Amino acid sequence: MGFKNHSPGMLKEMFPGRLISLRGDVGWPAWSPDLSPCDFFLWGYLKKKVFKHRPRSLEDLKERIRHSAIPPEITRRVMKNFRERLQQCVANDGRHMSDMIFKTH
Numbered sequence: 575m576g577f578k579n580h581s582p583g584m585l586k587e588m589f590p591g592r593l594i595s596l597r598g599d600v601g602w603p604a605w606s607p608d609l610s611p612c613d614f615f616l617w618g619y620l621k622k623k624v625f626k627h628r629p630r631s632l633e634d635l636k637e638r639i640r641h642s643a644i645p646p647e648i649t650r651r652v653m654k655n656f657r658e659r660l661q662q663c664v665a666n667d668g669r670h671m672s673d674m675i676f677k678t679h
Contacts, residue, residue, distance in 0.1 A: 623638075
């Protein structure tokens, strides 16, 4: 049974007190991968660095990962940006942020 064609009112009736959505009984949880430095920066940075030249073997891949250090200045900028993101989240009372700050480089 798909819920695509059901109205929010019908879903509220079917799941009283348990519908999680913007218009549901339970507010959508305030969680955003845009706030986590690993999600908004680290994985993309490492992937770009590790795969700049295609690894030829599993051992080559592991070696590239081991030697993909993040320069301290970039780490400082990422953490400064992270604090700004958290402050903006608090200022918005945890709601969605319209213009996210992306200043990692």
